[in-house]
Amino acid sequence: MLRIWGRRNSGNVRKVLWTTAILGIDFELIEAGGAFGVVDTPEFAAMNPNRLVPVIDHDGFILWESHSIIRYLANEFDDAGVLYPTLAQPRAEVDRWLDWLATTLQPAERPMFLGRLRTPPEKRDWAAIEASEKSLARLFTIVDDQLAANRFMAGQNFSLADIPMGVFAHRYLAMPEIERPALPHLTAWFEGLNDRPGFGKYVMTELS
Numbered sequence: 001m002l003r004i005w006g007r008r009n010s011g012n013v014r015k016v017l018w019t020t021a022i023l024g025i026d027f028e029l030i031e032a033g034g035a036f037g038v039v040d041t042p043e044f045a046a047m048n049p050n051r052l053v054p055v056i057d058h059d060g061f062i063l064w065e066s067h068s069i070i071r072y073l074a075n076e077f078d079d080a081g082v083l084y085p086t087l088a089q090p091r092a093e094v095d096r097w098l099d100w101l102a103t104t105l106q107p108a109e110r111p112m113f114l115g116r117l118r119t120p121p122e123k124r125d126w127a128a129i130e131a132s133e134k135s136l137a138r139l140f141t142i143v144d145d146q147l148a149a150n151r152f153m154a155g156q157n158f159s160l161a162d163i164p165m166g167v168f169a170h171r172y173l174a175m176p177e178i179e180r181p182a183l184p185h186l187t188a189w190f191e192g193l194n195d196r197p198g199f200g201k202y203v204m205t206e207l208s
C-alpha cells in the first residue's frame with residue numbers, strides 16, 4: 001500500500017502524483033501542508049523532520065524528497081526500466097535533468113511563482129520577480145534547445161526527466177502576464193504530454 005502526504009497545488013507533490021498515474025500505482029492521499037496543516041504534528045515530523053511535503057509510506061518504508069520518491073517509485077514499479085534506465089549513461093542523463101531542475105530551475109522560479117501567485121499585489125517585490133523571469137527565460141531556452149535535438153528531455157524515450165519538467169513547464173506556461181521567449185520545441189513537447197496518464201488530473205490543474 002502506498003500513502004502520500006501532500007497538497008495537490010504543490011509542484012513537488014504534483015511530481016509524485018503524476019508519477020503514480022504514469023506507473024498505474026494505487027495510492028491514498030493524505031492532504032497535508034499549507035492550509036491542511038498536518039506537517040506541524042509530531043507524527044509528521046517523525047516521518048520528515050523538514051516538515052515538508054511530499055512524503056510517502058510504502059508498506060512501512062518512509063521517504064521524503066520529491067526526486068528521491070519518483071526514482072524509488074520507478075525502481076519499484078517500472079519493470080521495463082524505461083522511466084529510469086539501469087545503464088549508467090542513460091541513467092546519468094535522466095539524473096542530470098532532475099538535478100538541474102532541483103538545483104537551478106526551481107530556485108530560479110521561486111520568486112516569480114510565489115511573488116505573482118501567492119503575494120498580494122501591494123507586497124510584491126518586482127525587482128526579484130523581474131530577475132526571476134529573466135533567469136527563467138534563459139533556463140527554459142536551454143530546455144527548448146534540448147528538446148530541439150531530442151524528442152524527450154533525456155533522449156528518445158519519455159523518462160523521469162520529463163516529469164518534474166512537465167510540472168514546472170506548466171507553472172511557467174500557464175502563469176498569466178509574463179513575457180516569455182519563443183519556445184517552440186518546449187511547447188510542442190508540452191502539448192504531447194497531454195497523452196500521458198494523469199497529466200490532466202495532476203499537472204494541468206489551476207495554479208494556486
Ligand SMILES: N[C@@H](CCC(=O)N[C@@H](CS)C(=O)NCC(=O)O)C(=O)O
Nearest residue numbers: 010011012033034052053054065066
Ligand atoms: N526538496 C523538497 C522540497 C519540499 C517542499 O519545499 N515542499 C513544500 C511544498 S512544494 C512544502 O512542504 N511547503 C510547506 C507546506 O506546504 O506546508 C522536495 O523536493 O520534496
